[in-house]
Amino acid sequence: MSKTNGNVLMDKLVSLCxxxxxxFQSSEIYxxxxxxxxYGPLGVELKxxxxxxxxxxxxxxxxxxxxxxxSILMHPKVWEASGHVANFHDPLIDCRQCQARFRADKAPxxxxxxxxxxxxxxxDGLIEVxxxxxxxxxxxxxxxxxxxxxxxxxxxxxxxxxxxxxCPNCGSVDLSPARQFNLMFKTHFGPSEDxxxxxxxxxxxxxxxxxxxxxxxxxxxxxxxxxxGQIGKAFRNEITTGNxxxxxxxxxxxxxxxxxxxxESQKWYEYWVQERFNWYIKLGIRAENLRLRPHSQDxxxxxxxxxxxxxxxxxxxxxELEGIADRQTFDLDQHINASGKKxxxxxxxxxxxxxxxxxxxxxxxxxxxxxxxxxxxxxDTEHDRTVLxxxxxxxxxxVAVFPLVNREGMPEIAANIFxxxxxxxxxxxxxxxxxxxxxxxxxxxxxxYAITVDSQTLxxxxxxxxxxxxxxQIRLPKERLLSELKARLEPx
RNA sequence: GCGGGUGUAGCUUAGUGGUAAAGCUCCAGCCUUCCAAGCUGGCUACGAGGGUUCGAUUCCCUUCACCCGCUCCA
Numbered sequence: 001m002s003k004t005n006g007n008v009l010m011d012k013l014v015s016l017c018x019x020x021x022x023x024f025q026s027s028e029i030y031x032x033x034x035x036x037x038x039y040g041p042l043g044v045e046l047k048x049x050x051x052x053x054x055x056x057x058x059x060x061x062x063x064x065x066x067x068x069x070x071s072i073l074m075h076p077k078v079w080e081a082s083g084h085v086a087n088f089h090d091p092l093i094d095c096r097q098c099q100a101r102f103r104a105d106k107a108p109x110x111x112x113x114x115x116x117x118x119x120x121x122x123x124d125g126l127i128e129v130x131x132x133x134x135x136x137x138x139x140x141x142x143x144x145x146x147x148x149x150x151x152x153x154x155x156x157x158x159x160x161x162x163x164x165x166x167c168p169n170c171g172s173v174d175l176s177p178a179r180q181f182n183l184m185f186k187t188h189f190g191p192s193e194d195x196x197x198x199x200x201x202x203x204x205x206x207x208x209x210x211x212x213x214x215x216x217x218x219x220x221x222x223x224x225x226x227x228x229g230q231i232g233k234a235f236r237n238e239i240t241t242g243n244x245x246x247x248x249x250x251x252x253x254x255x256x257x258x259x260x261x262x263x264e265s266q267k268w269y270e271y272w273v274q275e276r277f278n279w280y281i282k283l284g285i286r287a288e289n290l291r292l293r294p295h296s297q298d299x300x301x302x303x304x305x306x307x308x309x310x311x312x313x314x315x316x317x318x319x320e321l322e323g324i325a326d327r328q329t330f331d332l333d334q335h336i337n338a339s340g341k342k343x344x345x346x347x348x349x350x351x352x353x354x355x356x357x358x359x360x361x362x363x364x365x366x367x368x369x370x371x372x373x374x375x376x377x378x379x380d381t382e383h384d385r386t387v388l389x390x391x392x393x394x395x396x397x398x399v400a401v402f403p404l405v406n407r408e409g410m411p412e413i414a415a416n417i418f419x420x421x422x423x424x425x426x427x428x429x430x431x432x433x434x435x436x437x438x439x440x441x442x443x444x445x446x447x448x449y450a451i452t453v454d455s456q457t458l459x460x461x462x463x464x465x466x467x468x469x470x471x472x473q474i475r476l477p478k479e480r481l482l483s484e485l486k487a488r489l490e491p492x
Numbered sequence: 493g494c495g496g497g498u499g500u501a502g503c504u505u506a507g508u509g510g511u512a513a514a515g516c517u518c519c520a521g522c523c524u525u526c527c528a529a530g531c532u533g534g535c536u537a538c539g540a541g542g543g544u545u546c547g548a549u550u551c552c553c554u555u556c557a558c559c560c561g562c563u564c565c566a
Contacts, residue, residue: 169562239493243559247564247565365566404525434524436526437527454526471527
């Protein structure tokens with residue numbers, strides 16, 4: 001799909017979301033706030049349905065998973081132990097020549113020995129030297145590029161100097177200094193703004209699970225393997241935001257940390273990759289728009305043994321929805337070392353303590369919402385209507401109730417049906433304008449079913465039930481509506 | 493943050509140095525026996541702030557937001 005078409009589709013989606021009350025720009029009356037979005041009356045229902053499905057499928061329906069809900073503000077040491085303080089930033093450089101922006105360590109670095117004039121280039125972690133000098137560099141993969149300047153020349157032992165850095169795009173040396181971007185939000189804990197009170201808004205929910213590991217296992221009688229799930233907000237000062245709700249600075253995650261015996265982590269990793277992929281299929285996302293993308297070896301964090309993304313084919317291209325990672329014992333080890341506490345599992349089989357490995361599944365709520373909306377968006381040219389073909393179980397409004405015309409008691413009968421159904425599901429009553437207009441409105445909101453009271457209802461008590469996607473109608477006694485709808489709305 | 497593009501009603505567009513038009517949507521009615529029909533009436537806009545000017549939506553500057561790219565991830 002061309003970029004232009006993708007943009008058009010995204011624009012239409014953004015427009016529909018606003019028009020129908022799914023998603024609004026944050027603080028719109030003040031001009032908006034970059035990358036922040038608010039969920040309106042329909043959007044919040046859709047979001048709740050998505051989160052409820054996850055919570056049900058990953059937590060409550062499983063015997064081996066429990067949930068929790070940690071505070072967004074946590075002790076600053078959590079983020080030192082997790083590695084976020086040290087690593088959650090990227091020094092970036094701008095090329096003044098071609099305007100390219102790149103990570104500082106991606107810029108080719110030229111080093112020279114001032115004594116013997118040995119020269120070499122480090123590019124993307126790889127040392128490049130003339131063949132005849134190769135034996136001075138037995139380890140062709142560089143250490144951190146920043147450690148070469150001042151280190152001894154492998155040929156003569158004098159200290160190397162950094163000759164220049166160049167733009168990986170155009171080769172220019174006219175580069176801006178590297179700038180640090182800390183991706184964590186800092187805020188003040190307590191009313192006095194001294195540095196001692198600085199804390200972070202969590203950049204992920206996972207750490208709330210790790211730091212509560214001991215609390216949970218000592219109160220929940222869990223046996224390996226077991227998982228702890230959490231849904232909650234996370235905050236990151238992303239350098240580049242955009243694509244509607246796809247990448248924002250405040251977002252919501254659905255994370256599962258699944259603890260396993262270290263020797264079984266591969267098995268469970270594969271299990272969860274498949275499980276999570278299937279979850280999106282079950283949500284009703286078309287399989288041809290979903291794929292799994294295993295990370296290559298050089299993409300992996302040093303402690304991770306495997307990582308696979310679930311990707312969706314958005315109008316703007318394939319992008320990550322969720323990451324599933326085999327993180328080994330890294331996270332618990334870090335907190336064990338930093339806190340000095342024993343975050344271990346007592347294994348009754350071997351009568352010994354062990355640190356479990358963890359398989360993490362980290363999904364984006366907002367990205368799932370965007371996926372659901374993009375996948376459901378359909379322009380039905382045959383009937384000249386726009387339809388959100390949402391999975392009925394996810395739809396913000398499950399059923400709309402209409403009187404065909406506003407007379408002969410039809411509105412009263414329809415209103416009674418509406419009130420009865422509203423006790424059990426999100427229902428919507430509408431008696432304005434033509435019947436066709438009312439159907440169209442609900443099509444755009446993704447309402448899967450519409451009930452219409454007509455003149456035959458006055459005689460035999462039956463009503464029509466219209467299906468959103470097929471436009472087919474069945475007629476049934478109004479007493480049977482509730483059981484019929486309940487059956488149809490059951491998630492499968 | 494840097495570069496490029498965009499910004500008039502909910503949406504799509506028109507227009508002008510003298511404070512703005514239309515279609516659709518929406519709201520209130522009328523009329524209507526099943527898919528955006530018709531009739532009447534109504535609400536709603538020049539993203540924000542400065543400057544130039546007698547007067548700025550229009551010209552200039554700044555700013556904000558959105559889109560694309562660089563980058564990153566949920």
